[in-house]
Amino acid sequence: MDITKRFHRIIAIYFQLQGRSIVKAQDLAQRFDVSVRTIYRDIRALEQAGIPIYGEAGTGYSLTEGYKLPPTSFTKDEILSIAASEKLMQKFVDPDLFRHFSTAIDKVRSYLRYSDKNNIMHLEDNLVMQRSSAMFNEAVPDALSVLFESISLQKIAELTYQAIHRNEPNERRIEAVGIFHEGHFWYFIAYCHLREDYRQFRIDRIQKIKRTDDPFTRKHKPLHYYLDKKAPAPTTKVRVRVNKDFARYLQWDRIYYGFVSEEITTDHVEMTFQSKNVENEFARWYLMFADQATILEPEELKDHVRSILTAIQL
Secondary structure (H helix, E strand, O other): OHHHHHHHHHHHHHHHHHHOOOEOHHHHHHHHOOOHHHHHHHHHHHHHOOOOEEEEOOOEEEEOOOOOOOOOOOOHHHHHHHHHHHHHHHHHOOHHHHHHHHHHHHHHHOOOOHHHHHHHHHHHHOOOOOOOOOOOOOOOOOHHHHHHHHHHHOEEEEEEEOOOOOOOOEEEEEEEEEEEEEOOEEEEEEEEOOOOEEEEEEHHHEEEEEEEEEEOOOOOOOHHHHHHHOOOOOOEEEEEEEEHHHHHHHOOOHHHHOEEEEEEOOOEEEEEEEEOOHHHHHHHHHOOOHHHEEEEEOHHHHHHHHHHHHHOOO
């Protein structure tokens, strides 16, 4: 079993080398959950098999320029994952990036057997993923593509951005550091020349965007550095008692409102939240199921709900 696992790991390491310009031993060790020493042994095994690997201390490993193995065969699960990944990309990325992805997938399909192509087509016809919200501005269908290109080429991007607290959009020159998906939206961290500091932006608020040929003015740390550095937003503890038969309908939404834990009793489920916005966000969400729940704490949440109800003109 260990020999088989090692064989598959070594093959996977080769594909990592083939797909990237530089691969670090530490990254490989984390990916395959083994020690760095084990990765060193696996790299030596690839070298002994005749794979021309170039390694430099402190940098990483790479394949000699131009070296490629002929196209490999795919397992059944890998083939079916192609169809699933295309549907996921269609749901989660903007139209321009999906078009590029589809072109790349078509090239992969060209290596498949006729029967495998039929299997993918059958799965695609019976796999639908609905987009739950507008994650992108339809007037800017290439926002992700431009940002990806800006990051990879380290070129400044110019954009028109509508901040939520401003009535009018303003112009920005930014150096995009990285992109991440959270909740229902795509975000990116960038150095903003207007603010002369790092800022977080939401992609659907971009009104216009283009990449320039101007290089980055500084060297940026990896994305996780800026995400880890973000100060946690202050929260308010909320406890709500929900009728047990109804509580299951909240399982999908509650995570977006700071859900922490639940305690199940005979007739009720007591849910605990750490809410970032009790006054508007949580209070308005609570009104969707208020006839099935009771606010246990805090008192201010009850006051906010009463204010909203008072303002309603029926």
